Amino acid sequence: MEPAHGTSSGAGHPIPARPAQQLPREAYVSPEWFKRERRLLFGRAWVCAGPAHELRGAGDFTTVAAGDHPLMVVRGEDGVLRAFHNLCRHRGTELLEGSGRIKQSRIVCPYHRWTYGLDGALHAVPLRAQCFADLDTRKYPLLPAALGELGGLVFVHPDPGADFVGWQGSVEGVVWPHRFDRMSAGPEITYEIQCNWKVFVENAIDGYHLAYLHRRTLGGPRADHNLWDVHGRHLVWYSTETGRKTCLPEGIARSAAGSSALLIEGAESGEYGGVFVLFPSTIVTASPGELSVSRLQGMAADTCRLSVQVWRRKQAWPQRLGGEDITDAPGYDAASGVFRLAYLPSHPLETGDFHWEDVWVCEKMQRSLQSPSYRIGRLAVGPGAEAPLEVFQRNLLDYLAPAASPMPGESGPYPHPHH
DSSP, rough: OOSSSOOSSSOOOOOOOOOOOOOOHHHOOOOOHHHHIIIIIISSSSEEEGGGGOOTTTTEEEEEEETTTEEEEETTTTSSSEEEEOOOTOOOOOOOOEEOOOGGGGGEEEOOOEEEESSSEEEETHHHHHHHOOOOOGGGOOEEEEEEEEETEEEEETTOOOOOOHGGGGGGGGGOOOOOOEEEEOOEEEEESSHHHHHHHHHTTTTSSSTTTTTTTTTOOOOGGGGEEEEEEEEEEOOOOSSSOBOOHHHHHHHHHSSOOOOEEEEEEESSSSSSTTTEEEEEOOOSEEEEEEEEEETTTTTTEEEEEEEEEEEOOOOOOTTTTTSSSTEETTTTTTOGGGGGGSOOGGGGGHHHHHHHHHHHHHHHHHHHTTOOOOOSSSSSTHHHHHHHHHHHHHSSOOOOOTTTOSSSSEEEEEO
């Protein structure tokens, strides 16, 4: 029997002294397991919707999916940012697509033109007297979702009663110092990766591989010269090569010190985390010269998409992908608009780009998982090695494990009014 709810104290799990694999092979290859995750994890998780700074004006909006829940974030005429389920209350049609600005401060369903205000109230129904004579529009506002903000980023949750303060926990105290109003964004790029989404996350929190796979790009550090700190369900990475906790591998920091790169105001010191893995699937990478936000979405048991956007000082563009035009960048598939390993003109290890090195090794891992002989051996000990993998896996299992009580911040099924 599939569980209806997971269970958790909300505190997450500590770094184990002797880490061990917690997930079976099926967790990475089974379509049934992936369906459970969509419903029980992503359908009850905080999902990044982007910077609040990009939703400055009344009617500015963006859309995002949390598992099977399509959601929207809208700036109201009163200046308040709100989240709703992206569903018309008439027949459930998806209302908005992508991001942009809503015309005339009205959200209009494309199917039958039921019309809502930016506060979610139902304002107009065509042929109301003839077709819905007894309809009380006050009973059919847009369904609310929860919204919170961390480090200038907006996060949304399908359950309007979800506890954002409990989710963000102590990571708020160590969050990146970058301010989005002091930066400008490059183009968002999306990688389509032939691996389970967890394979990519586990690669991102594996500090043991940095000195080996990324020897020519990041140059380390070794597993004993970096660490991951636990903040509730979140993980924050630091280099410790200098004896201090800093945001960059020492080799990269030395190269940057001799360059003419423009530093971001307020982030010059580098005395903060370099990678923030916000559970379950948001990755923020911070340095004195840039901030990148990566949003990972599982598409199938063996496929995920990683959407990455980089912010820098406004004077620092064009960036390495060629300014605003990414269509000539290596790996770009013009037919789909995404980057794929198969479209690289050279081997990933020859690109000089650690992103492609990660994509390459994650796809290799996914192919290995298909083997009936696949086994996980011992995990490398240490907070800068592979111990964070157990932390992540235990957090995941908290959402999928049978329990009689709902997750913290939830009261059971989301309060969708029925009339």
